[in-house]
Amino acid sequence: MKLLITGGGGFLGSRLASTLLARGQLAGQKIRSMVLADQVAAGPKLLADARVQMRTGPLLAQCAALREEAFDGVFHLASAVSGECEADFELGLRSNLDSTRALLDALRLNVAGGGAVPRLVFSSSVAVFGPDPGVPLPRLVADDTLPAPQTSYGTQKLICEHLISDYTRKGYIDGRSARLMTVTVRPGRPNGAASSFFSGIIREPLAGVEAILPVDADVSHPVSSPALTIEGLIRVFEASRAEFGGRLALNLPALNVRVGDMLEALEAVAGKRVRERVRHVRDERIAGIVANWPTGASFARATRLGLKPAASFAHIVRQYIEDCRNSPDAETTLKGMLQ
Amino acid sequence: MKLLITGGGGFLGSRLASTLLARGQLAGQKIRSMVLADQVAAGPKLLADARVQMRTGPLLAQCAALREEAFDGVFHLASAVSGECEADFELGLRSNLDSTRALLDALRLNVAGGGAVPRLVFSSSVAVFGPDPGVPLPRLVADDTLPAPQTSYGTQKLICEHLISDYTRKGYIDGRSARLMTVTVRPGRPNGAASSFFSGIIREPLAGVEAILPVDADVSHPVSSPALTIEGLIRVFEASRAEFGGRLALNLPALNVRVGDMLEALEAVAGKRVRERVRHVRDERIAGIVANWPTGASFARATRLGLKPAASFAHIVRQYIEDCRNSPDAETTLKGMLQ
Numbered sequence: 038m039k040l041l042i043t044g045g046g047g048f049l050g051s052r053l054a055s056t057l058l059a060r061g062q063l064a065g066q067k068i069r070s071m072v073l074a075d076q077v078a079a080g081p082k083l084l085a086d087a088r089v090q091m092r093t094g095p096l097l098a099q100c101a102a103l104r105e106e107a108f109d110g111v112f113h114l115a116s117a118v119s120g121e122c123e124a125d126f127e128l129g130l131r132s133n134l135d136s137t138r139a140l141l142d143a144l145r146l147n148v149a150g151g152g153a154v155p156r157l158v159f160s161s162s163v164a165v166f167g168p169d170p171g172v173p174l175p176r177l178v179a180d181d182t183l184p185a186p187q188t189s190y191g192t193q194k195l196i197c198e199h200l201i202s203d204y205t206r207k208g209y210i211d212g213r214s215a216r217l218m219t220v221t222v223r224p225g226r227p228n229g230a231a232s233s234f235f236s237g238i239i240r241e242p243l244a245g246v247e248a249i250l251p252v253d254a255d256v257s258h259p260v261s262s263p264a265l266t267i268e269g270l271i272r273v274f275e276a277s278r279a280e281f282g283g284r285l286a287l288n289l290p291a292l293n294v295r296v297g298d299m300l301e302a303l304e305a306v307a308g309k310r311v312r313e314r315v316r317h318v319r320d321e322r323i324a325g326i327v328a329n330w331p332t333g334a335s336f337a338r339a340t341r342l343g344l345k346p347a348a349s350f351a352h353i354v355r356q357y358i359e360d361c362r363n364s365p366d367a368e369t370t371l372k373g374m375l376q
Numbered sequence: 377m378k379l380l381i382t383g384g385g386g387f388l389g390s391r392l393a394s395t396l397l398a399r400g401q402l403a404g405q406k407i408r409s410m411v412l413a414d415q416v417a418a419g420p421k422l423l424a425d426a427r428v429q430m431r432t433g434p435l436l437a438q439c440a441a442l443r444e445e446a447f448d449g450v451f452h453l454a455s456a457v458s459g460e461c462e463a464d465f466e467l468g469l470r471s472n473l474d475s476t477r478a479l480l481d482a483l484r485l486n487v488a489g490g491g492a493v494p495r496l497v498f499s500s501s502v503a504v505f506g507p508d509p510g511v512p513l514p515r516l517v518a519d520d521t522l523p524a525p526q527t528s529y530g531t532q533k534l535i536c537e538h539l540i541s542d543y544t545r546k547g548y549i550d551g552r553s554a555r556l557m558t559v560t561v562r563p564g565r566p567n568g569a570a571s572s573f574f575s576g577i578i579r580e581p582l583a584g585v586e587a588i589l590p591v592d593a594d595v596s597h598p599v600s601s602p603a604l605t606i607e608g609l610i611r612v613f614e615a616s617r618a619e620f621g622g623r624l625a626l627n628l629p630a631l632n633v634r635v636g637d638m639l640e641a642l643e644a645v646a647g648k649r650v651r652e653r654v655r656h657v658r659d660e661r662i663a664g665i666v667a668n669w670p671t672g673a674s675f676a677r678a679t680r681l682g683l684k685p686a687a688s689f690a691h692i693v694r695q696y697i698e699d700c701r702n703s704p705d706a707e708t709t710l711k712g713m714l715q
Contacts, residue, residue: 170621186542202524203525
């Protein structure tokens, strides 16, 4: 089979690509080739795989050519993040809405020209949930909670969910939308997302760097690890349409965890000295944004697909440390533990 | 104030224009000029009003020029109807999604250039509600029922609601979305909507023409009259943002009525001979579409704005007859009563 991963040069996209290439198959079919589309190229290890073709440049500019190309499967992960979309409205519309629309139309026109109907998984987000000022969120947002996004990012993700449902209903694609929880621990540097600190308060202290916690310790939030997020995307791809039993958007499993408990887990796994590198300096702007986010999520439909959240946040921290140990950068990324 | 009515050449748009021109003011401001944008021109009476400017042509093609023009208020009614959108997917995307997006961007760019933030009312639809195969609809769809549209038309209306919420949140417009119920009795000829018979079974017999009822008499449906729909659009425009108390989309009032009761009302108002011109010939295609529609709607938020549904379907029939009597076509449109 031939796969397309948009955002394939990014953190989740590259990790998904590596995982799939190591598996060798998806939904019972051998993976013969994989196109990664992204603004930035993936790492050398991925590019060295003979099955991988990297295409750099904005997705929107790549879509016209995609009309001529048949894919068996698509993971559509390319996206501008929440902070960027709030700061630059046109960027968000272009990167998240227009690009998705152009991708869906490229796939539709390929099918109209005789190509097979591709299966598509879209990475949506828990950010589709408000809260709306007039409609308080439930303690846990569920698969069927009314989405009333309060960010452009969440709005664009929700709109794409509905486009994907309609293109699927019409038979142009076989689409489904997986709402990602906040992924932590992300490696690398902070990004423009207001949720960036959910990774920073673990990643930086482990690297021996001070981290700022901009919200109070009793803030609760639905998170997932990179590995479980990838597992979720693959399972959602492999599910039959019948397994969905209707609506095509679902919440991926969440570990609903307090920031204070995240720090406790960090201390339990990596020691007091590491944890003490986190300083609480409340940032009213970030605290205000986060106060509007869901404090947790339920995921009945993902559970029916056999998916599970992390057993505890300590598991997530241990997994991150394990990932770092297996990478060439371990001396930097785990410097704070080695000191 | 200067108003724009998209779809201003159509039935509802023209009626809204006449009503507003007769009032002379909106939200306490004098109406000095009114631009009607539509593919077809409005009738001569509207065009004769010195305040009216008609602009014919596709809305999408008109939007670039609109960037240079400041409006105090916009009623965005232009839309392809449900049947058209199912038959021609690209037409639906272009007419309902791309045109709305272009209109919103024209308004946004005008504001960015120093114009005042325009108030905008969008005519959404009860078609935003599914039902989704996996999520049965409640007996009455409410303001906060989870929308899971099963038509391209409903999908596009829902997407536009979310765009309007986000443009409003960002301060580019002051938008709100009113979900219209099925408007009956529409004058004129049947249109491409699957709901067309809800008008046909009243309008044709009154004109002395046989009408086909394609569904069973026990089908229930949320309807509203043209006059009450216009009243709703104006009230939603005049409401302050505080009156919304959060979410910007609401159901307009519905009279939830069985088709059998519609025919009883027709007989009560216009006589047995008129009613007997309706023949029940079940059309499986239309019956199948209608079986997926909400059987009724609730409208708590509209009630808080002081809006009410028709007191009975007989009121709606009488109002239609009254409208016909006041028009030059009365001899044709009421031929079935005069015979």
